[in-house]
Amino acid sequence: MVEGSATGDGTVAAAAAFANLAALHAKVDAKFADIAARHPDQVNCRRGCHSCCLPNLTVVGVEAARIRQYFVDHPDALAAARTNARDKPHGATRCAMLDVDGGCVIYPVRPTLCRAHGAPALVSKPSGPQLDVCPLNFTNIKLETLPDDRIGVDHLNTLLFLTGELWQPGTSRKRVRLTLRGLGISMRG
Numbered sequence: 001m002v003e004g005s006a007t008g009d010g011t012v013a014a015a016a017a018f019a020n021l022a023a024l025h026a027k028v029d030a031k032f033a034d035i036a037a038r039h040p041d042q043v044n045c046r047r048g049c050h051s052c053c054l055p056n057l058t059v060v061g062v063e064a065a066r067i068r069q070y071f072v073d074h075p076d077a078l079a080a081a082r083t084n085a086r087d088k089p090h091g092a093t094r095c096a097m098l099d100v101d102g103g104c105v106i107y108p109v110r111p112t113l114c115r116a117h118g119a120p121a122l123v124s125k126p127s128g129p130q131l132d133v134c135p136l137n138f139t140n141i142k143l144e145t146l147p148d149d150r151i152g153v154d155h156l157n158t159l160l161f162l163t164g165e166l167w168q169p170g171t172s173r174k175r176v177r178l179t180l181r182g183l184g185i186s187m188r189g
């Protein structure tokens with residue numbers, strides 16, 4: 001966690017919050033890369049495959065703020081998102097950030113959970129912990145035999161929650177829809 005930019009009330013400034021979020025993302029990316037490197041024949045994720053890019057995705061406040069900043073810094077990405085909003089290349093079947101070629105227009109700042117997609121995920125269910133994975137990956141190996149090759153979604157959500165709360169308390173509880181409208185950005189340039 002970045003501590004040097006603490007504010008008087010114990011929260012951290014936006015730049016520090018974004019750095020903390022980027023650090024969390026780097027850890028998820030590294031874990032995913034590690035799993036993929038150990039199982040190159042089991043991971044079929046590639047640009048253009050968007051099976052996991054489902055609609056109605058929501059993000060926490062700090063993720064939304066970082067994505068808004070990304071659009072400010074990358075007008076080309078904002079233009080691509082506006083094109084998506086206008087043309088709806090995948091109708092209502094896919095995420096609003098997915099372009100006509102199956103690429104994510106906010107890929108460098110995509111949400112935390114998007115980074116875990118494709119890896120075996122351990123999720124808490126009312127019936128107990130459950131292992132899940134994209135049906136295109138790990139098709140001929142039992143996930144239970146890979147105790148080190150999984151991402152704990154609950155753990156990840158806790159870290160994400162805390163990262164957001166350190167920035168602005170309360171903003172991790174209010175989910176934001178991952179659309180231009182949800183982010184409060186005009187659909188017209």
Ligand code: SF4
Pocket residue numbers: 052053054057095096097098103104105106107110111114178
């Ligand atoms: S934000 Fe990007 S990676 Fe995540 S679901 Fe949407 S298009 Fe896919």
